[in-house]
Amino acid sequence: MLASVVVARALDRDLQRQAGLTLAEHHLLAIINEADAEGIRPTDLQLLSTLTKSGLTRAVDRLEALGLITSRVCPTDGRGQLLVLSAKGRQKMRRAAPDFFRSVARHFADHLTERETETLTNTLERVAEANRV
Amino acid sequence: MLASVVVARALDRDLQRQAGLTLAEHHLLAIINEADAEGIRPTDLQLLSTLTKSGLTRAVDRLEALGLITSRVCPTDGRGQLLVLSAKGRQKMRRAAPDFFRSVARHFADHLTERETETLTNTLERVAEANRV
DNA sequence: ATCAACTAGTTGCCTACGCAAGTTATTCCC
C-alpha cells in the first residue's frame, strides 16, 4: 500500500508539472488510447481503471470538458456511450509519453530486476482479478 | 495500482462492516499500537503511513475525537505530540484483529505463494524507500 | 405486446485529503 501510494504521488507530481495532467486523467486517456478505434464504453473502461462508476462519470466529464476526449451515444445500446480521444487528446498523450516513461523508470521500474517485475506483474494481476466483483 | 486499490477497497469494506473503522483509521491505530509505550510522534507516524502531514493532522484529530487515541505535548519538544492508544482504542484493535486477519487472507495473502510474498515484500519495500523524500 | 427484472450511466450529498501558506518551538551560528 505504501509503495503504491508513494509511487502514485511521484508520478502524479511529475505528470502535473510536465503535461498538466493528473495521474488518474493520464491513466484513463492511456486506456482509451489503446482501445478499439470506434471507442470504449465506460463500463469496460471501469474494469481497467481504479475508479468506481460514479468517479468514472465525473472523470470522463472532466476530460471531455478539457477537450481531450469526445463521446457519442452508442449506436447499438442507447444507454451507453462510446469514448474516443480527440486529436488534442492524442497529441497530448504523444507529447507526454517520453517524460512519463522516464518518470515510471525513475520512480518504479529501475528499482526492480526483470525477474521481480515478472513476479510482481503475475501476482498482482492475480490479486486484482480475485477481488473483482 | 489496480491491485492495491481493489484490495484496499475490499479491506475497507470489511473493516467498516465488522469494526466500524476505515482502513486508514485502522492502519494508523495499528502503527500506534506497535509503537513505543510512551507514544509516537506524528512525524514518525507519517513515515509509516500513506498520508501527508496535513492528512495526518486531521486523521489524528478524528481518532482523538472518537476516543481511540490520546495525545499529550511531547516533553522534550514543545512543537510535537506523543500519541498513544486509549484503553478503548486498544480494545477496539484487539476485537477487530481476528476478522481483519481473515479479511487480509481472503483478499490478499491467500492468493500468493510464500515465495511470492517474500519477493513482493522485498521489492515493494525497496520501491517505497526509494521514493521517500 | 406488456411488464418485470436488469444494466448503463448520472446525480446529490458528503468526506477525506492534498497543497501551500501560516504558527509556534527549536536549533544553530556568531
Added chain:
DNA sequence: GGGAATAACTTGCGTAGGCAACTAGTTGAT
C-alpha cells in the same frame, strides 16, 4: 544570548471521488 534558518505541526481552501438513490434504455418471460 539574539536572530536567522529549520522543524513540527495546523489551517484555509479546493477538489476528487465514494456511496446510495435515481433515470432511462434493454432484455426476457409470459
